[in-house]
Amino acid sequence: MSFDVPYGLIAHTMEGRMSTQSTLAIEATGLQKSFGDTRAVCGVDLAVRRGSVYGILGPNGAGKTTTIRMLATLLRPDGGEARVLGHDVVREADEVRRGVSLTGQLASVDEDLTGRENLILIGRLLGYSRAEAKARADDLLEAFGLADASGRLVKNYSGGMRRRLDIAASLVVTPELMFLDEPTTGLDPRSRNQVWAIIRALAGAGTTVLLCTQYLDEADQLADGIAVIDQGKVIAEGTPAQLKASVGSGTLRIRLLDPEQRPIAEPIVAGAFSCEVHFEADPAALSAPCGSADQAAEVVGELSRHGITVANFSLGQPSLDEVFLALTGHTAEDVATNGEGQMEEEGAAA
Amino acid sequence: MSVPETQIAQAPALQEPELRKALSSSRPKRASALSATLTFGWRGMLKVKHVPEQLIDVTITPVMFTLLFTYLFGGAIAGSTSAYRDFILPGVLVVAVLFTTVYSGIAINTDVTKGVVDRFRSLPIWPSAPLLGALIGDMVRYLVAATVIIVLGLILGFRPDNGVPGVLASVGLVVLFSFGLSWVFTSLGLVMRSPQATMNAGFMSIFPLTFLSNVYVEPYTLPSGLEAFVNANPISHLVSACRGLMDGSADAENLIVVLGTTVLLTAVFLPLTTYLYRRA
Numbered sequence: 001m002s003f004d005v006p007y008g009l010i011a012h013t014m015e016g017r018m019s020t021q022s023t024l025a026i027e028a029t030g031l032q033k034s035f036g037d038t039r040a041v042c043g044v045d046l047a048v049r050r051g052s053v054y055g056i057l058g059p060n061g062a063g064k065t066t067t068i069r070m071l072a073t074l075l076r077p078d079g080g081e082a083r084v085l086g087h088d089v090v091r092e093a094d095e096v097r098r099g100v101s102l103t104g105q106l107a108s109v110d111e112d113l114t115g116r117e118n119l120i121l122i123g124r125l126l127g128y129s130r131a132e133a134k135a136r137a138d139d140l141l142e143a144f145g146l147a148d149a150s151g152r153l154v155k156n157y158s159g160g161m162r163r164r165l166d167i168a169a170s171l172v173v174t175p176e177l178m179f180l181d182e183p184t185t186g187l188d189p190r191s192r193n194q195v196w197a198i199i200r201a202l203a204g205a206g207t208t209v210l211l212c213t214q215y216l217d218e219a220d221q222l223a224d225g226i227a228v229i230d231q232g233k234v235i236a237e238g239t240p241a242q243l244k245a246s247v248g249s250g251t252l253r254i255r256l257l258d259p260e261q262r263p264i265a266e267p268i269v270a271g272a273f274s275c276e277v278h279f280e281a282d283p284a285a286l287s288a289p290c291g292s293a294d295q296a297a298e299v300v301g302e303l304s305r306h307g308i309t310v311a312n313f314s315l316g317q318p319s320l321d322e323v324f325l326a327l328t329g330h331t332a333e334d335v336a337t338n339g340e341g342q343m344e345e346e347g348a349a350a
Numbered sequence: 351m352s353v354p355e356t357q358i359a360q361a362p363a364l365q366e367p368e369l370r371k372a373l374s375s376s377r378p379k380r381a382s383a384l385s386a387t388l389t390f391g392w393r394g395m396l397k398v399k400h401v402p403e404q405l406i407d408v409t410i411t412p413v414m415f416t417l418l419f420t421y422l423f424g425g426a427i428a429g430s431t432s433a434y435r436d437f438i439l440p441g442v443l444v445v446a447v448l449f450t451t452v453y454s455g456i457a458i459n460t461d462v463t464k465g466v467v468d469r470f471r472s473l474p475i476w477p478s479a480p481l482l483g484a485l486i487g488d489m490v491r492y493l494v495a496a497t498v499i500i501v502l503g504l505i506l507g508f509r510p511d512n513g514v515p516g517v518l519a520s521v522g523l524v525v526l527f528s529f530g531l532s533w534v535f536t537s538l539g540l541v542m543r544s545p546q547a548t549m550n551a552g553f554m555s556i557f558p559l560t561f562l563s564n565v566y567v568e569p570y571t572l573p574s575g576l577e578a579f580v581n582a583n584p585i586s587h588l589v590s591a592c593r594g595l596m597d598g599s600a601d602a603e604n605l606i607v608v609l610g611t612t613v614l615l616t617a618v619f620l621p622l623t624t625y626l627y628r629r630a
Contacts (some may be wrong), residue, residue: 072472097474098377106465112397124389125475127378136375143372153400169469174375198369205373 025050025177025208026071033066040066042082042217042232048225050176053209055223055240057216059324063232064212065105067181071210072102074116085176101170102179107162108169111155115146115165122172133172145194150238160191167198177208184218196221205227216323220244225233228327236327246326251316252290252299257309265308272299290315374629379520386479387486394487397457398494404418404453405491408497412446416502427567432507439503440510440520440592441565444585446495447524448560452552453487455535458623460629461547462540471628481627485529492528496521510596520592523608527588530612533619540626553583564589584611 020120026048041063046055058064069075071084087095087298088172112147116137123133131239144164157206163183171176180199182190195302195324198224203209213219219226220240228236230244236243254269256262262284269288270277273295277288296315303310381389398405416438419427424434461467461480470480500517510516534550542548562576563585569577580586587607594600 074468074471094474097472098380100472102466102468102472104468106468108465108467108469110393110397110461110466111464112400113393114400117396121389122469122473124392125381125470125473125479126384127381127385129378132378139368139372143368168372171373172375173377174373201366201369201373205370208371261541 005070008336013268023050024083026054026082026084026210027072027082028067028082031067031070031072031077031082031331032079033063033077037271039232041070044083044183044229044234046227048208050208051203051206052224053203053211053218053222055226056210056212056229057214057219057226058212059227061213062229064229065181066232067229068102068181068210068212069104072100072179073097074102091165096348099176100179101173101177102181103167103170103183104181107166109154109162109166112153114151115157115161116141116150116152118165118169119172122169124319126173128172131233136172140171144168146285154302158191160194163187163195164190164198166196170278171202174202175207176204177210178202179210179212181212183211183323185214216240216243228323243323251287252313253280253285253287253316254300254303254313255282255285255311257284257311261308262286264306265303268302268306268308269299272302277330284311286343372533380474380481383476385480386475387483390480390483392456394484395490396492397487405450408413408449408453409446409480409495411449412442412495412499413502415445416442416506420506421441435503435508436510436597437505437593438566439499439506439508440596441495441563441589443499443503443520444524444589444592445560445565446499446526447492448556448585449553451488451490451528451532452493452535452549452556454484454532455537455539455542455548455552456545457484457487457539458536458627459539460541460545463544464596467627477628481623483535485532485545488529488532489525491527493521496524504586512596512598514599516596519595523591523595523605524588527584527612530615532625533616536623537619537626540623540630559583559585584608587611 002105003122024047026046028044031041031046032039032043044063044067046054046056046067054066056064057221059139066075069090070077071082073084073089073096076090083089084096085099087099089096093292106234109115113121113252117135119140119164120130120133123136124130128136137149138147141147146165146168147163149157149161154165157165167180167183183195183199187195196218199209199211203222209222211219211223223240226238226240226243227234236246238246252269254265256265262279266279266286272289273288274288290299293315296313300310402586416435419438420431420435424431428434428437462468467480500521505595535548538551539545539548546573562580563583564580565585569580569586572580584607587604591600591604591608592614594604
């Protein structure tokens, strides 16, 4: 399945000197990486515009982490080529490292140090003087809501605090390109919102962001473009809207006050969408694939005109499972359980 | 972890102006190799400060051995506890410092398994800075372990003939040898799966090696096969060299073996550590 790819036009820029002035922050062609017999990434092409937030969406084991680690110069590709900020990730790794930051799945902070010491350490390593490094650390701790915890050892931080510190450590020098590998996995809703706010602010300040995620919702909230990756290959690419449209929109879920009225409600909903309506396990609930919020509002209005009382309704986005089902014919779960689920982990450990 | 509804509502939002300010830094000039190395040294010292338990774990065993062996077996082995004390103390100094070299492996394994290495490797710094900088923190550990044993010796009445210069020279030699040995454990730390596994494998090798030396007994009292092994053990030469430096009977042979072994260990295991670290 393919989309109109707005970036496709500039995907094949000239090699060499020209591409340093390229409008692309990342241009990868045919990236490959295997671990033993396991082919983690088999030919990934990516073109990410400077200044954009780009999402790589896929289940565990799809090859997201391996791809990001190759682009961040932490893994050497077995095949293919990648230029990041105009520099080759293998031959000019040091130049790439000067412009990028990575926040991986493991919080890459030193647990035996305090939050402030962690940031000063990174600041010093990046070339700040002692005083500048301290000032940077304090600015970041303040901005990320960690000022009160700055003197505590990181091993005593909560998951959300640790994640924010990890991101702060990646931003000691504001990078031109930031890699974020599943930044909100395992976080509570409040911490997730804080991380999203940081990513938005970062993009607002002009940093290009490459974001790996398992959540369509997250990619939709943050990304301008999304590549869906499955079993080491990009299987679809486009804007979040294109992607959702290709999957066939979200789902309208209606719960009636009176379960008796469900048979009456069904033809009304079915008529409005001219599609099949599902009776859910809950005897008062029914659901239907739904195009837009406008349509949903119309249906709810129509039901009340027929004297059917709606207890509540929700318009949900398609889940990653639904996206995968639509794009590949199998769900994300299948991929994770068919024996390749450990690939990401091995990639991270290798 | 679930967060109560009210807490979400009251949670202080991230400060927008601060966030904007924090996200607009300019890139400083690249850190020099020396500055990056010293920064990693600072990190090593902070770890000693924040996690002193590590040091206590490894020094308590030699302290216990000194007390037990001196007062329990000293009379039987050397005729008197004071004679045995003077015999065993330079050896225990060596054991105490060599035990702490295992921590170099545990530390590097922790960095890899916790993901901190990823951050260091994605920074534009001299690639060897993390490894060489760690030596500075290691040295602090070695010196603390050595000081504990020397102070214990002084309390027990140990007064070596060569005085302060002899003791300092011994400590210097042990620290130098430990730098060489630590590369063995950093290599080990980079191939083991967890800090715990590194610790077990490390102590399982260093423990018998220190026992099968001349730390606790004179080798001539041993069966001939074992005697040959003990005499060949570089740790025996290190212990003999330290005894010699402290009591004035130092000979060149022991010093040459110790320095040669140090160079050999470094020549083999420093490149191996570097290689394993880069692909960790």
